[in-house]
Amino acid sequence: MTALLALLVLAFAMVFGNSAADPDLLQDICVADLTAGVKVNGFVCKDAANATAEDFFTAGLAKPGLTNNTFGSLVTAANVLKVPGLNTLGVSLARIDYAPGGINPPHTHPRATEIVFVLEGELDVGFITTANKLISKTIKKGEVFVFPKGLVHFQKNNGKVPAAVIAGFNSQLQGTANIALTLFAATPEVPDHVLTQTFRVGTKDIEKIKSRLAPKA
Numbered sequence: 001m002t003a004l005l006a007l008l009v010l011a012f013a014m015v016f017g018n019s020a021a022d023p024d025l026l027q028d029i030c031v032a033d034l035t036a037g038v039k040v041n042g043f044v045c046k047d048a049a050n051a052t053a054e055d056f057f058t059a060g061l062a063k064p065g066l067t068n069n070t071f072g073s074l075v076t077a078a079n080v081l082k083v084p085g086l087n088t089l090g091v092s093l094a095r096i097d098y099a100p101g102g103i104n105p106p107h108t109h110p111r112a113t114e115i116v117f118v119l120e121g122e123l124d125v126g127f128i129t130t131a132n133k134l135i136s137k138t139i140k141k142g143e144v145f146v147f148p149k150g151l152v153h154f155q156k157n158n159g160k161v162p163a164a165v166i167a168g169f170n171s172q173l174q175g176t177a178n179i180a181l182t183l184f185a186a187t188p189e190v191p192d193h194v195l196t197q198t199f200r201v202g203t204k205d206i207e208k209i210k211s212r213l214a215p216k217a
């Protein structure tokens with residue numbers, strides 16, 4: 001019964017909805033003209049006659065990214081901003097590198113499900129459902145894990161050697177909302193009273209987190 005209901009919902013979504021991923025394409029190619037002044041849902045297409053192989057290419061994921069930063073991890077994107085030929089195609093990739101101890105802190109992708117393939121090392125990964133259930137696992141080289149669209153998720157390298165994954169997204173530009181930075185490093189700032197009431201702590205605690213995440217000059 002539940003399976004039948006799920007099938008019906010899926011069929012309904014496939015027939016009537018475009019909500020599972022980016023909208024479907026209406027032409028063979030639509031290489032993004034990233035410099036165009038006109039803004040649409042996505043990017044306007046440059047003249048198809050001017051498309052080249054370079055529009056569909058990047059070597060950006062070939063080498064490990066530098067992980068000597070605050071969180072000890074780096075996301076290197078191969079999305080529409082790096083590969084303009086991805087415009088309207090509804091897919092993209094990224095490479096994420098992690099130093100030993102490095103974390104890709106809790107965040108969400110508003111427009112995509114993410115599927116990661118471990119290139120090297122070992123990672124503790126997880127996501128939290130809207131019922132606040134943590135689904136987590138340790139994954140290693142060659143293994144795959146999925147983070148459903150919109151749900152808060154993270155990866156941490158608790159190993160002694162670097163780790164790396166290739167991440168696939170069903171969006172040309174998945175978008176990322178980093179929970180800590182969204183709340184504690186926004187410009188202008190999210191007011192302290194909103195955060196003290198939300199986290200049930202004092203202003204000093206909030207200011208401390210803010211100063212660590214967005215040091216004032």
Ligand SMILES: *[C@@H]1O[C@H](CO)[C@@H](O)[C@H](O)[C@H]1NC(C)=O
Nearest residue numbers: 033045046047048049050051
């Ligand atoms: C296409 O390339 C030609 C020749 O370089 C250029 O004159 C034209 O402006 C380009 N068209 C677009 C839409 O970029």
Ligand SMILES: *[C@@H]1O[C@H](CO)[C@@H](O)[C@H](O)[C@H]1NC(C)=O
Nearest residue numbers: 065066067068069070071072
């Ligand atoms: C990270 O390492 C690179 C290369 O070793 C160096 O150029 C860069 O300045 C370092 N960045 C930080 C924040 O230490």
